[in-house]
Amino acid sequence: MSQDTSSNAQASSVGVSSSVPSPSVMGTYGRLNVVFDHGEGSWLTTTTGERYLDFGSGIAVNALGHAHPKLVAALTEQAAKLWHTSNLYRIEGQERLAERLCAASFADAVFFCNSGAEACEGAIKAARRYQYVLGKPERNRIITFEGSFHGRTLATIAASGNPKHLEGFGPEMPGFDRIAAGGFTADNLSAVEAAITEETAAIMIEPIMGEGGIRVVPNDFLRGLRELCDTHGLLLIIDEVQTGIGRTGKFFAHEWAGIEPDIVSVAKGIGGGFPLGAVLATNEAAKGMVPGTHGSTFGGNPLAVAVGSAVVDTVLEPGFLEEVQRKALRLKQELARLKDEFPDVILEIRGSGLLLGLRLKPAVGDAIAACMDEKLLCVIAGDNVMRLIPPLNVTDEDLAVAINRLTKSLARLSSG
Numbered sequence: 458m459s460q461d462t463s464s465n466a467q468a469s470s471v472g473v474s475s476s477v478p479s480p481s482v483m484g485t486y487g488r489l490n491v492v493f494d495h496g497e498g499s500w501l502t503t504t505t506g507e508r509y510l511d512f513g514s515g516i517a518v519n520a521l522g523h524a525h526p527k528l529v530a531a532l533t534e535q536a537a538k539l540w541h542t543s544n545l546y547r548i549e550g551q552e553r554l555a556e557r558l559c560a561a562s563f564a565d566a567v568f569f570c571n572s573g574a575e576a577c578e579g580a581i582k583a584a585r586r587y588q589y590v591l592g593k594p595e596r597n598r599i600i601t602f603e604g605s606f607h608g609r610t611l612a613t614i615a616a617s618g619n620p621k622h623l624e625g626f627g628p629e630m631p632g633f634d635r636i637a638a639g640g641f642t643a644d645n646l647s648a649v650e651a652a653i654t655e656e657t658a659a660i661m662i663e664p665i666m667g668e669g670g671i672r673v674v675p676n677d678f679l680r681g682l683r684e685l686c687d688t689h690g691l692l693l694i695i696d697e698v699q700t701g702i703g704r705t706g707k708f709f710a711h712e713w714a715g716i717e718p719d720i721v722s723v724a725k726g727i728g729g730g731f732p733l734g735a736v737l738a739t740n741e742a743a744k745g746m747v748p749g750t751h752g753s754t755f756g757g758n759p760l761a762v763a764v765g766s767a768v769v770d771t772v773l774e775p776g777f778l779e780e781v782q783r784k785a786l787r788l789k790q791e792l793a794r795l796k797d798e799f800p801d802v803i804l805e806i807r808g809s810g811l812l813l814g815l816r817l818k819p820a821v822g823d824a825i826a827a828c829m830d831e832k833l834l835c836v837i838a839g840d841n842v843m844r845l846i847p848p849l850n851v852t853d854e855d856l857a858v859a860i861n862r863l864t865k866s867l868a869r870l871s872s873g
Contacts, residue, residue, distance in 0.1 A: 489829070496523025499848050499855045501834070510859055512847045513836040517667070517699045517812065520726030520768060522848035527767045528729050535763035543754060550762040557769050561708050563717040564737035568746065569757025573698035573724035574608025576734035577661075579751060580722045581612055583738055584659035584692045585632075586745030596658040599694070600649060603638040604669030604839065605662070607696055607722075616661065641678040650685055659692040659720075660685065664710035667699040670840030671807040671814030676714035683716045692719040692742050698734075702726040703772040703849050705810030706782035713809070726849075731764040733757075772849065781849050784856060785810045788845070791860045799867045807842065811849060814842040819870045827866035833859060 494504045499522050501509045514520070521528060535550070542548065555567040568583075570576055581599060588596035599616060607613040614622040615630040623629055634652050639645050649660065660682050666672040686693040695718040700710035704726060707713055711721070719742040724734035734756075738746075755761075771777065789806065792813065796803040802824075805816040817824055821841045828835050828843075836844040847859070 491829075498522045498524075499851050507832065509832045509834050510855060510862065511834045512845050512859055513834045514846045514848050515730060516725070516836055517704060517846045518725045518728070519730050520702055520704070520849050521729050521771060522850060523730075525729065525767075525771075525850075527771055528731075528764055531763045531767035532731065532760060535760055539759045541755070541758050541760075544752065544756065548757060548759060548762065550759050550766060551757040554757075554762045554766045554769065557766065557773075558723075558735065558737060561769070561773060562721070562737060563739065564721065565740040566738055566743045566746075568736040568738075568743075568751065568753075569762065570724075570734040570736070570753045571732045571755055571761070572608075572734045573696075573722065574610050574613055575753065575756070576698060576722035576724050576736050577607040577613050577616070577696055578610050579736040580661070580694045580696075580720045580738075581616065581659075582751055583720055583736060583743060583746055584661075584694060586750060587692060587742055588658045590745040595656050598632050598634055598654070598656045598658060600634050600636065600652050600657060600660045602636050602662055602666075604666050604672065605696070606666070606668035607661070607663075607698075641672075641674050646678060646681045646685075649682065653685065653689050653691070657689065657691055659694050661694040661696060663696045663698075663700065664714075665700050665705070665809060665812055667812065667844070668839055670816070670838050670842045671812065671844060672840075673807060673809055679711060679714040679716055683714075683718075686719070694718065694720045694722070696722050698722055698724045700809075700812060702768065703778055703781055703810075704812050704846075706778055706785055707810075708772065708778065710809065727765050727768060728761060729764055729768040731761055733761040733765045777849075781811060784851060784853070785813075787853075788847075788856060788860075789813060791856075792845075795860075795864060795867060798864075799871045801872050802867050802870050808845075811845075811847055811851070813845045814838055815845070816840060816842045817870075823870060824866065827869045828863065830869075831862040831866050833862040833866065 492504045493501045495502050499511050501511050558567050559565055568579055585597045601616045605617045607616045611630050616633050618635045636648050664674050683693055695711045697709050701723045711718055719739055721737040727733050792806050802818055803815050804818055807814040821837050821843050824843050825835055838844045
């Protein structure tokens with residue numbers, strides 16, 4: 458998933474106007490009436506001194522919380538040396554981070570950009586270019602899934618197909634064949650196979666549909682997609698913008714399925730709050746991306762890759778991902794207890810790792826507002842789901858505080 462649209466839905470759901478405080482800021486977001494001044498760990502403090510426990514993490518961006526000392530040190534050190542040179546020249550930190558990412562994953566090569574939308578756009582271009590250099594330019598269509606979210610560029614909104622995102626932006630960009638929402642079942646896998654034609658270049662999917670309601674794609678389904686791609690000469694693109702860099706307790710979520718994709722899009726957590734995205738690919742999948750085919754002025758600049766390297770180094774420290782898995786299990790168990798306590802509020806618990814969602818019976822906006830009143834920040838998702846996305850290094854003490862505040866919030870919505 459790329460840059461979320463949650464802010465607009467979140468503000469409107471809790472009764473906040475979509476206007477912005479300053480008319481100088483374009484009104485594309487509905488913002489909640491709170492201004493944060495500084496943060497530390499899992500906590501944010503407003504300009505008026507109120508402290509909020511952050512279980513939204515900037516929509517899964519602040520993977521290591523706020524003001525993490527290693528990230529601050531990396532950025533400060535680099536800022537005093539060199540900010541920008543462009544990709545006309547070698548960037549030492551970029552090469553180091555690329556090597557680190559490749560060593561920790563399926564990938565052989567990395568293209569750096571600035572956001573999830575750019576990463577997904579780059580993945581689409583790489584897949585089309587791959588088929589082109591194979592002498593099959595007609596293979597330029599991508600199979601995607603309804604309920605997905607891959608970004609806000611013209612290509613990525615066409616890939617996702619949400620009518621609200623497409624409205625008013627002219628003709629929909631061609632080249633995408635969307636599979637109707639219907640669960641990730643054997644029948645749905647058959648629908649994917651039926652959609653494959655001589656024009657298909659790749660299949661693109663999120664392992665967990667964040668914006669679409671924290672819908673987890675089963676491992677068997679991902680393995681089935683891998684087999685279809687192998688059988689039909691297609692590339693498998695996994696959008697790990699929200700699920701990558703440790704969010705599910707593995708470095709990448711697709712690792713749980715035991716598969717290797719051809720291309721992965723990454724952003725959000727990889728920069729720990731600094732704008733950074735990346736397209737990871739095998740050498741085979743990247744064979745068409747030669748000089749002049751793609752580029753980015755700011756992509757992989759020295760500041761971004763310095764912070765990105767600090768994030769990756771931290772997440773790959775021995776025991777870190779195991780701790781994510783342990784804390785995720787604890788949080789999920791506590792949520793299961795709350796579901797039993799408030800059956801008239803919580804209908805279902807979804808997600809994996811520290812990307813969890815509560816599908817609710819009351820309006821999710823009411824739940825977000827109740828949590829805000831308890832100084833707990835959460836994020837809206839589709840299908841009336843409230844997302845819980847704490848920093849990966851959230852402490853056990855903060856987990857306990859969050860459960861306490863969530864319990865009080867849900868109690869206000871319960872008729873029991």
